[in-house]
Amino acid sequence: MRKKHDWLRETYQKSLEKMPERPIAHRTLSDIAPEPLYTPEDIGVLDPEYEEKRGYPGEYPYTRGVYGSMYRSKLWTMRMFAGFGTAEQTNERFKKLLKAGQTGLSVAFDLPTLMGYDSDHPLSKGEVGKCGVAVSSLADMEVLFEGINLEEVTTSMTINSPANAIWAMYLAVAKKKGYDWKKLGGTIQNDILKEFIAQKEFIFPPEPSVKLVIDTFEWGPKNVPKWNFISVSGYHIREAGSTAVQELAWTLADGFEYVEAALKRGLDIDEFAPRISFFFDVHNDFFEEIAKFRAARRIWAKEMRHRYGAKNPQSWMLRTHAQTAGVSLTAQQPLNNIARVAIQALAAVLGGTNSLHTDAYDEALALPTEESATIALRTQQIIAYESGVTHTIDPLAGSYYVEWLTDEMERQAMAIIEEIRRMGGVVRAIEEGYFLRELAEASYRYQQEVERKERIIVGVNAFTDEIPLKVPIQLVDPEVERVQAERLARVRRERDPKRVEEALAGLRRAAVEGQNTMPHFVECALAYCTLGEMMDVLREVYGTYQEPAYV
Amino acid sequence: MDRRIRVLIAKPGLDGHDRGAKVVARALRDAGMEVIYTGLRQTPEMIVSAAIQEDVDAIGLSILSGAHMHYFREVKRLLEEQGASDILLFGGGIIPDEDVPKLKELGVAAVFGPGTSTQEIVDFLRRAVPERWQAQGLA
Numbered sequence A: 001m002r003k004k005h006d007w008l009r010e011t012y013q014k015s016l017e018k019m020p021e022r023p024i025a026h027r028t029l030s031d032i033a034p035e036p037l038y039t040p041e042d043i044g045v046l047d048p049e050y051e052e053k054r055g056y057p058g059e060y061p062y063t064r065g066v067y068g069s070m071y072r073s074k075l076w077t078m079r080m081f082a083g084f085g086t087a088e089q090t091n092e093r094f095k096k097l098l099k100a101g102q103t104g105l106s107v108a109f110d111l112p113t114l115m116g117y118d119s120d121h122p123l124s125k126g127e128v129g130k131c132g133v134a135v136s137s138l139a140d141m142e143v144l145f146e147g148i149n150l151e152e153v154t155t156s157m158t159i160n161s162p163a164n165a166i167w168a169m170y171l172a173v174a175k176k177k178g179y180d181w182k183k184l185g186g187t188i189q190n191d192i193l194k195e196f197i198a199q200k201e202f203i204f205p206p207e208p209s210v211k212l213v214i215d216t217f218e219w220g221p222k223n224v225p226k227w228n229f230i231s232v233s234g235y236h237i238r239e240a241g242s243t244a245v246q247e248l249a250w251t252l253a254d255g256f257e258y259v260e261a262a263l264k265r266g267l268d269i270d271e272f273a274p275r276i277s278f279f280f281d282v283h284n285d286f287f288e289e290i291a292k293f294r295a296a297r298r299i300w301a302k303e304m305r306h307r308y309g310a311k312n313p314q315s316w317m318l319r320t321h322a323q324t325a326g327v328s329l330t331a332q333q334p335l336n337n338i339a340r341v342a343i344q345a346l347a348a349v350l351g352g353t354n355s356l357h358t359d360a361y362d363e364a365l366a367l368p369t370e371e372s373a374t375i376a377l378r379t380q381q382i383i384a385y386e387s388g389v390t391h392t393i394d395p396l397a398g399s400y401y402v403e404w405l406t407d408e409m410e411r412q413a414m415a416i417i418e419e420i421r422r423m424g425g426v427v428r429a430i431e432e433g434y435f436l437r438e439l440a441e442a443s444y445r446y447q448q449e450v451e452r453k454e455r456i457i458v459g460v461n462a463f464t465d466e467i468p469l470k471v472p473i474q475l476v477d478p479e480v481e482r483v484q485a486e487r488l489a490r491v492r493r494e495r496d497p498k499r500v501e502e503a504l505a506g507l508r509r510a511a512v513e514g515q516n517t518m519p520h521f522v523e524c525a526l527a528y529c530t531l532g533e534m535m536d537v538l539r540e541v542y543g544t545y546q547e548p549a550y551v
Numbered sequence B: 001m002d003r004r005i006r007v008l009i010a011k012p013g014l015d016g017h018d019r020g021a022k023v024v025a026r027a028l029r030d031a032g033m034e035v036i037y038t039g040l041r042q043t044p045e046m047i048v049s050a051a052i053q054e055d056v057d058a059i060g061l062s063i064l065s066g067a068h069m070h071y072f073r074e075v076k077r078l079l080e081e082q083g084a085s086d087i088l089l090f091g092g093g094i095i096p097d098e099d100v101p102k103l104k105e106l107g108v109a110a111v112f113g114p115g116t117s118t119q120e121i122v123d124f125l126r127r128a129v130p131e132r133w134q135a136q137g138l139a
Helices: A004-018 A050-054 A087-099 A138-144 A163-177 A192-199 A206-223 A235-239 A244-264 A269-275 A286-307 A336-350 A370-385 A400-423 A426-431 A434-451 A480-494 A497-513 A518-526 A531-542 B019-030 B044-053 B068-081 B099-106 B118-135
Strands: A077-082 A104-108 A155-158 A186-188 A230-233 A276-282 A320-324 A355-357 B006-010 B034-037 B058-063 B088-093 B110-112
Touching (some): A138 A163, A138 A480, A138 A518, A163 A518, A163 A531, A192 A244, A192 A434, A206 A269, A235 A276, A244 A269, A244 A276, A244 A286, A244 A434, A286 A320, A320 A336, A336 A370, A400 A426, A434 B019, A497 A531, A518 A531, B019 B034, B068 B088
Parallel strands (some): A077 A104, A230 A276, A276 A320
């Protein structure tokens, strides 16, 4: 077995050269100084499977973390999902969160934006600015990032079907402000497969949708090399009612499907794979969640290396964002959610996440208030700075239970991944209704268990209160629709109609001829084409998707 | 009771979060009711027209996007316009307590928030629907 001493001298040192240890006391409260890592050597046991299954942090198979020194050097990115109302209101919330010590931005868009409709489209009525910010053109995007240095802050954007268009608008803001695309960091979610499986914000049928995603795989690394052009997301799968094992399996299966589609286009795996990122949910079952992160990294590393033949270690590393489970929050006794979120966030950190959003306690009631969002951020800061769990890397490794559960989740997830492969892949499984059936089963089973009180939820089916506790909630100003409609009218009036027409024609041509659409999306954004206009062009070319109504 | 309760479960608007709607639909079916699920992204017009065509006793709307006031108001208005205001309207999702009295005033019979047991919804329909039948002289 490779000696810990060698790892410390090689991987750990190399990691510190890039990123030194944080200048804080890596010591317990009684002044014991833990080493960066513990292995079977430290307690004198023999673990013949150590290298194959666990290995060292920053080394294949990355079970113990993707970076050599993990949180000893750099904490996870604290990235709170935010967005409501107009671009002005969300810009103000962003600035407050940055001032409160958040380290990355994360944009929540409203439903019309997610579905590719302008704020003044008839189907947008009643939804504008409700569960996220409304962005219909570059003009909105400019306001959204007003006064924020895009080279200093990394931005994540939760956008899927219209991801190419929204990313193009962000890049257009950067270009107009003179920022260097080579220095921009961030993520677009851009995971359309999970939309068909769970979240349901699709526009086009699966095949052209995946084509648009692969356009970003091809265009991204050459033009915006530090950007993660996809965040393969289990979060929504879990929120739609899957189990943790299903979330793990389906997310990785989605990831492999994109890899295969990109390979089919002739792209070089080691060029695109390093920019694939992931996103997982963290629910209440503490150890299961920790094991899920460890198993995810191991499966991805093994498959990317051995099945897909990636040679660059960066292609083997599963980097992930995590979010505490919105679905676990209760509207009853809402303050209890602060405790739930703390437990879930701790699991994400012990699981080795690279970025984290913590939910606010009032999210089963409405969008977070400024105060509840701040408490959620403070929860991460307490874990990061007070709990001491960052002193040593992957502190639960070697726990009989955690290692057994990691293996077991890997085994069960691989069985599901193989089943999907036998069905002909994720797109085929979507077409056959496999995911809808499985999700309906899993969520109904869980609900039955709760109703039979086989699973206890504090404040809901046990320990309930007679008098409900009231907490203040965030209300969205109904004026948003008017403000948005006015800005859109101004944009349409003031832009150069010829440039708009040419840009949209270019996009249409690229879609019809099967060329890469990204350069055309950028030109459309710069010409102030609206989101609805861009998506309408593609709706005409690709058609729209209607899901079968299955219960 | 010979007559089976017929319920339309609908997801209005752009939101795709349908776990709750589907769990409720399935529980009502398991309780012996006839359930029609509309699928996603229904306009109020589509919902009301399906309800009339299917001759349902009740419509349940599931809304998490914050657009509940708009959709309940529209569905209620269309039901009245089409002479179908005897169809019981109820719903659930993420709906702030403050809005519940406003919805009741519109004529929404019940609003079920997160954490409601499906049994509660079953009990509600078993109570409220036969009352309506009686009022209409159908039972």
